[in-house]
Amino acid sequence: MSIDYNGRRFRALGVHGGTCAEYSQRDDLVWAVFEGGHIRRGTVTGTCDDRGVLRLAYTMVLETGEVISGHSTNTPRRVGGTLVLHEVWERYGEHAARGVSYLEEVPAEPGEVAR
Template sequence: MSIDYDGRSFRNTGYPPGEDAPVGHYRHEGDLLWARFDGGPVRRGSLNGLVAADGKLEFTYTMVLADGEVVAGRCWSTPEILADGRIRLNERWERYGAGASSGESALEEVLT
């Protein structure tokens, strides 16, 4: 499954509709992926990584939260095409440092 992520935006599904949530604005060129994101508790974030031939993503991320915490980690995302044609990214992530943790989350494409 070849996916072009360039120019797409994705919103964290862990927030109710209408609530301020982190939204990422993705760029994609060749196998390189990068994005900026903010919203909800995230003042500013960025990611850099790779897109595999099957559309899976592997990247590192950094972000500054509203409370001043600086966070860094790594993420692996598997794309899923939803019935309406949008992309859902099913993520497995790990966070490093004092607040080290790991978990799973999902992002869904925001159509503009």
């Protein structure tokens, strides 16, 4: 599944409002910026392979001032017509943890061009 992530937006599956990341892509390089909820600002940067799998490093600053960093591998799949990323993540350092999350593509607003 070849995917162009440029201009796509994603949020935690089933969560409306809150944190939303808008992705940019040039060739295999992918990056995004996000904020909202308890996150003051966050970024991800990484690569995308021919199947649309993202390998990303991330950092974020929480409202508490804590800085969190880690990496994730996000595998795309279509669920009922929606692009969903199955995200396997790991945090480093003082906040070390591992887990799985799901991110769903945010539909285009009225007047925007849907991808």
